[in-house]
Amino acid sequence: DGGITQSPKYLFRKEGQNVTLSCEQNLNHDAMYWYRQDPGQGLRLIYYSQIVNDFQKGDIAEGYSVSREKKESFPLTVTSAQKNPTAFYLCASTNSGLRNTEAFFGQGTRLTVV
């Protein structure tokens, strides 16, 4: 079955460490997105990518980095520069070449700094 997979589901990080969140999709979607969600809050865009080897900053990119070496994969690195990284991280993908296609989300990664 086609879908979008995030791993791990739960992640614990020590202060000062970099961690990488995985997002993989087999839907043949061109566009992929990373969002951050804090408790009781909405989604805030971190980075997005419309094609391989290209990505753009969203509203809260500071302290994060991404790569898009393959169409299927869009990993997010939370660096030590991100001062408050504890949050729920969601990855999404869309077929950016089609007008009315829906966006699909992964199940999310819950990151906690310990």
Place this chain on the structure above:
Amino acid sequence: RKEVEQDPGPFNVPEGATVAFNCTYSNSASQSFFWYRQDCRKEPKLLMSVYSSGNEDGRFTAQLNRASQYISLLIRDSKLSDSATYLCVVSAREGSGTYKYIFGTGTRLKVLA
């Protein structure tokens, strides 16, 4: 101004009430519109697309007002199970020919017994 804006809420309504959410968008070239539902600690899932003529799915009605650049979601006869966050999503065609999807930050709904 954000590209897609929603009132974060929360909207607290009694069971059986009718509640409406609006979502405004800034790009007049936006072409597709959606409402997503997100339950606590879960990923968002598509609730319904929004068509130009408006559309209904059971107790849910979605409307699009292009002139004023907003979409709305109306929920009739609210159920406890409707408690969730409702996300507005807008897509617009970019110069490259691809469609960029912009998600609102969501509106929280709490239906009270």
